[in-house]
């Protein structure tokens with residue numbers, strides 16, 4: 001599943017290619033979108049900006065029209081030059097936005113809607129987003145307050161709750177807990193303030209480390225590659241995620257995994273480095 005950093009990089013790539021340019025062609029196989037195209041027209045509008053908000057992407061067109069999309073598990077946006085061969089099958093195309101210089105293609109994008117600024121502000125799931133971890137001025141106080149308001153929630157579930165703070169997906173969830181030495185099944189009420197602060201600051205550090213200029217490859221905007229261990233070998237790029245039964249990189253204890261929360265998202269952790277009692281003082285793991 002694309003996480004906040006992936007959407008952020010995709011939005012940045014689309015923004016650089018499209019912003020300031022006039023739409024010369026718009027296509028979609030999504031019935032909701034084609035209806036708007038007939039009614040008010042996309043061709044001829046100028047793309048003002050492309051932004052990421054948590055895991056949502058917004059493409060802003062002139063005349064108060066905003067295309068809201070969410071990648072969920074399967075979607076991706078690619079940028080091509082006109083006439084360039086696509087790296088995905090044409091049948092997977094859901095949305096196409098073309099200018100004189102570029103073609104942006106959304107493949108398998110499951111959620112896409114047109115909005116005005118007013119309707120977007122009312123859109124459930126979007127209007128309740130918590131502070132964005134990738135925002136230039138991240139609101140850490142609000143994020144901490146919202147986390148603390150869910151005293152009985154397990155921290156591994158809370159980190160994925162986008163209304164508390166936005167941007168963390170299932171991979172980062174496990175990595176962040178490991179980096180802070182915190183068992184993901186502990187309830188928030190059992191966490192010290194400094195442990196919560198470690199989780200929030202580590203989340204931001206990991207996400208920011210993955211949106212540096214050198215971390216994106218510019219053409220394919222979703223790759224799924226992430227760096228949290230600071231090692232060059234892609235096999236070594238994560239601490240615990242998807243490493244069930246493999247030795248912990250710090251203490252050699254086999255990594256465990258279990259489904260967590262009502263959405264049954266798999267959580268990975270080291271039972272030695274992340275005890276349920278929380279007795280171990282927080283540890284710091286450098287990113288990047």
Ligand SMILES: [Zn+2]
Nearest residue numbers: 248251270273
């Ligand atoms: Zn360990």
